[in-house]
Amino acid sequence: xxxxxxxxxxxxxxxxxxxxxxxxxxxxxxxxxxxxxxxxxxxxxxxxxxxxxxxxxxxxxxxxxxxxxxxxxxxxxxxxxxxxxxxxxxxxxxxxxxxxxxxxxxxxxxxxxxxxxxxxxxxxxxxxxxxxxxxxxxxxxxxxxxxxxxxxxxxxxxxxxxxxxxxxxxxxxxxxxxxxxxxxxxxxxxxxxxxxxxxxxxxxxxxxxxxxxxxxxxxxxxxxxxxxxxxxxxxxxxxxxxxxxxxxxxxxxxxxxxxxxxxxxxxxxxxxxxxxxxxxxxxxxxxxxxxxxxxxxxxxxxxxxxxxxxxxxxxxxxxxxxxxxxxxxxxxxxxxxxxxxxxxxxxxxxxxxxxxxxxxxxxxxxxxxxxxxxxxxxxxxxxxxxxxxxxxxxxxxxxxxxxxxxxxxxxxxxxxxxxxxxxxxxxx
Amino acid sequence: xxxxxxxxxxxxxxxxxxxxxxxxxxxxxxxxxxxxxxxxxxxxxxxxxxxxxxxxxxxxxxxxxxxxxxxxxxxxxxxxxxxxxxxxxxxxxxxxxxx
Numbered sequence: 001x002x003x004x005x006x007x008x009x010x011x012x013x014x015x016x017x018x019x020x021x022x023x024x025x026x027x028x029x030x031x032x033x034x035x036x037x038x039x040x041x042x043x044x045x046x047x048x049x050x051x052x053x054x055x056x057x058x059x060x061x062x063x064x065x066x067x068x069x070x071x072x073x074x075x076x077x078x079x080x081x082x083x084x085x086x087x088x089x090x091x092x093x094x095x096x097x098x099x100x101x102x103x104x105x106x107x108x109x110x111x112x113x114x115x116x117x118x119x120x121x122x123x124x125x126x127x128x129x130x131x132x133x134x135x136x137x138x139x140x141x142x143x144x145x146x147x148x149x150x151x152x153x154x155x156x157x158x159x160x161x162x163x164x165x166x167x168x169x170x171x172x173x174x175x176x177x178x179x180x181x182x183x184x185x186x187x188x189x190x191x192x193x194x195x196x197x198x199x200x201x202x203x204x205x206x207x208x209x210x211x212x213x214x215x216x217x218x219x220x221x222x223x224x225x226x227x228x229x230x231x232x233x234x235x236x237x238x239x240x241x242x243x244x245x246x247x248x249x250x251x252x253x254x255x256x257x258x259x260x261x262x263x264x265x266x267x268x269x270x271x272x273x274x275x276x277x278x279x280x281x282x283x284x285x286x287x288x289x290x291x292x293x294x295x296x297x298x299x300x301x302x303x304x305x306x307x308x309x310x311x312x313x314x315x316x317x318x319x320x321x322x323x324x325x326x327x328x329x330x331x332x333x334x335x336x337x338x339x340x341x342x343x344x345x346x347x348x349x350x351x352x353x354x355x356x357x358x359x360x361x362x363x364x365x366x367x368x369x370x371x372x373x374x375x376x377x378x379x380x381x382x383x384x385x386x387x388x389x390x391x392x393x394x395x396x397x398x399x400x401x402x403x404x405x406x407x408x409x410x411x412x413x414x415x416x417x418x419x420x421x422x423x424x425x426x427x428x
Numbered sequence: 429x430x431x432x433x434x435x436x437x438x439x440x441x442x443x444x445x446x447x448x449x450x451x452x453x454x455x456x457x458x459x460x461x462x463x464x465x466x467x468x469x470x471x472x473x474x475x476x477x478x479x480x481x482x483x484x485x486x487x488x489x490x491x492x493x494x495x496x497x498x499x500x501x502x503x504x505x506x507x508x509x510x511x512x513x514x515x516x517x518x519x520x521x522x523x524x525x526x527x
Contacts, residue, residue, distance in 0.1 A: 122507075125442040174490045178507055224471065273441045273467075280445040291509065301507035309438030310489030315471065351438070 016093030016393050021046035023098045028282040031289075037281055045278030049093055052271040053395055055264060056086045059341075060396060062234075062260035064404055067338070069241040076240075077336055078329075080383050080407040084341035087135075087411040088272045090389050091128035092279070094135035096145040100152045101127060105286070107153055108160065112294060119160040119167070119180045122290050123302040124283035125276055129184030130156035132411040136382065137424045139389035144427070151424050155184075158416060160302075162187040166352075167300040173355035174310060180300030181308060181352070185345065185414050189352040189371055196367045197356045211361045213316035224319045226265040226344065233326065233340050234261030264341060308351030317354070317364040318347045324365070325372055335376040336383070342375075342409035375413030382421055383407045430462045431527055432481045433520075435502065436470040437488035444468070444488055447505040451486070454517045455524075463524060483527045484520065498523050 011019065021042040028038025063081050070076045091097070101124060108121040121127075134152030141147045163182035169190070171177050181187055201207055222228050238257035242250030291301065308314075322343050329335050349368055357363040383405050391400045400406075411417065433451065437444035444467040455463045468476065470489060476482055477495065485495050486502045500520060504512040 123442070176490065176503055179503070269439065269441065273439075273445075276441045276445050280442060281449050284446065284449065287506075288510065291507075303506045304439075304442040306438035306441065306443050307489050307503075307506070309470065310487075310492060312492055347438070 016089065016395075017046040017050040019095070020049055020092050020097070024278060024282055027098060027101070031282065031285045033282055033285050041278040041282040043278070045092065045275050048271055048274030048276075048278060049089055051274060052086055052089050052268070055267045055271055056083050056089075057396070059083070059260060059264040059268075060399055060404060060406075062257055063237075063340075064399065066237055066241040066257055070237070074240065076330075078338045080337035080380065080405045082337050082340045082342050082408060083406050084344060084408040084410055085268055085272050086341070086406070087132040087386075087408050088128055088275055089395065090135035090393065090411075091132040092275055093393055094131070094138055094148070094389065096134060096138060096148045096152075097131055099145065100131050100134050100149045103149055103153050104130065104156045107157060109290070109293075111157070111160065112297075112299070117160045117164055118298060118300050119163040119182055119302055120290055120294055120299045121156065121160055121182060121302045122287040123182075123304055124286060125280060126183045126302065126304055127152075127156060129411065129414070129417075130159070133414065133417045133420060135389045136385045136411070136417075136421055139392050140385040140421060140425055141428045143392065147424055147427055151420050155417060155420055156182070159184065159187060162191060163300060163302065166190045169355045170308065170352075174308060176303075176307065178299075178301055179303045179307065181305050182302050183305040183348070184417070185375075185410055186305040186308070186348045186352045188415055189349040189368070190356060192371050193353045193356040193367045196370060197363060200363050200366060206362070209362045211316070213312035213359070213361055216316040216319065216361065217312060220319045221315070223322060224315050226269070227262045229322060229343065230262035230265030230340070231258040234258035237261075237338070237340075261340060265344070268341060269344065305348045305351060308355075309347055311351070311354050311359055313354050313357075313359040313361050313364060314347055314350045316361050317350045317368065320361070320365050321346050321350075321368055321372075324369060328369065328372070329376050332373070332376060334380065336380040336405075337376070337407045339376075339409060342379070342413070345410040346372075372409070374415050374418075375409045377413075378415065378418040379407045379409050379413035382412045382418060385421060386412045429481050430464055431460075431483045431524060432476070432479060433463065433465045433484045433486065433524075434468050434473065434476050434482065435465060435486045435488070436468050436473055438470060443502075443506055447486055447488060447502040450505050450513060450517065451520060454521065458521055458524075460524060484523055486520070 025038045025042035111117045130152040134148040137151040138148030159182035163180040167180035235258035238254030242253040435444045435447045485499045488502045504516045
């Protein structure tokens with residue numbers, strides 16, 4: 001026993017990049033992808049994870065002083081730093097990730113055999129929504145890996161049931177027979193859209209109001225570019241934080257913040273992409289294996305929510321929503337995080353809503369403005385567990401010790417995830 | 429001059445990686461040494477359309493516009509059977525050979 005706990009302690013002390021590397025190489029060998037692919041995948045994902053934490057370090061260094069400055073100047077209590085997809089670091093780096101992957105595979109197969117769901121959850125990458133939540137619960141319960149995995153499985157099971165309810169609509173609208181999209185906050189947006197669109201269609205005047213997606217894209221498309229959007233937001237926050245500084249009136253600091261936020265908006269997704277580059281090839285064999293097992297049955301094969309982004313109304317709605325959402329988050333009392341990195345999730349929500357609004361930009365914008373409000377509050381309410389999860393993984397411990405708080409919409413603000421966190425909070 | 433294939437998806441993270449992986453593997457098997465397979469965001473595609481070495485677009489989403497090079501829908505890479513995947517790869521190889 002003594003040896004075992006020493007070994008486990010040593011393993012966990014390696015840090016998330018090395019842990020995920022070892023875990024993925026082992027998974028790759030178990031799923032028989034060949035040792036070359038397994039080693040390459042493991043190291044690539046480890047590198048992506050390390051890179052992700054590096055980028056987040058840069059943005060914490062730039063944003064934390066700025067939001068603190070705003071707080072002292074205007075009494076604006078918007079002090080949580082938005083790191084959004086940095087949660088991929090928790091998702092793929094918390095100690096229970098391998099257990100979660102195996103558990104949801106087993107549970108999904110059981111549910112298919114018992115005909116409780118039609119969704120074949122082959123898209124292992126998309127497990128990360130459940131895995132990040134599992135990491136929060138792990139932190140919330142003082143390091144209970146088992147409860148973390150249980151929470152993650154619960155969330156992913158709910159995801160497959162929601163996918164069953166939305167799959168036909170997605171298939172029809174995007175011309176992709178056989179798919180289902182069980183991704184976290186995306187599929188929840190569809191469920192939210194159903195009653196809201198029904199209501200909007202009964203309001204005279206609003207019913208037929210639309211805007212041309214192409215026109216919006218041509219005029220405001222530039223704002224949809226992550227780097228440009230980040231620079232603008234950074235400069236605006238900079239003006240509030242350093243606007244009347246001495247010397248050059250703070251212009252150096254303002255432009256510097258703009259550049260740093262632009263860096264985050266462009267590089268953060270690239271780092272997530274490197275993580276995926278390692279994981280996806282290793283898990284491809286699971287797709288083949290599971291597909292062949294359920295041949296001849298009507299099933300929805302789970303794919304990533306990115307496939308929903310094709311319609312021109314998606315980007316058009318998003319560029320209108322970006323400034324509106326920042327404004328609403330700034331005004332609403334009690335909301336402590338200004339969305340910056342989290343805006344990246346908005347196009348995915350739009351992709352889930354346009355099948356229900358039939359590509360109507362105005363209705364899509366209204367639906368998502370309402371949908372985002374719980375995310376604004378929940379990301380504030382869950383911030384402690386969220387920050388603790390980073391800390392328990394050994395990331396940003398010094399800054400967190402000095403009061404840094406990290407939040408996100410996609411994971412931290414997740415509506416279903418919030419209630420699961422509350423439920424498991426009872427065990428802490 | 430090299431031949432460029434872009435694989436475009438919504439986020440450039442997950443689905444395009446699946447397609448890229450399959451295409452790269454086949455390209456290596458066929459022994460093409462001048463073919464580059466690149467993952468991109470659909471939003472960034474305009475920057476690639478002007479390139480003279482671009483020979484093909486593989487899209488992981490429904491496409492609502494036209495291109496001046498052959499376009500393939502990459503969905504079989506995500507959910508297709510082995511046979512459907514191989515058929516699509518055969519078509520891609522055909523285009524590479526023709527250019």
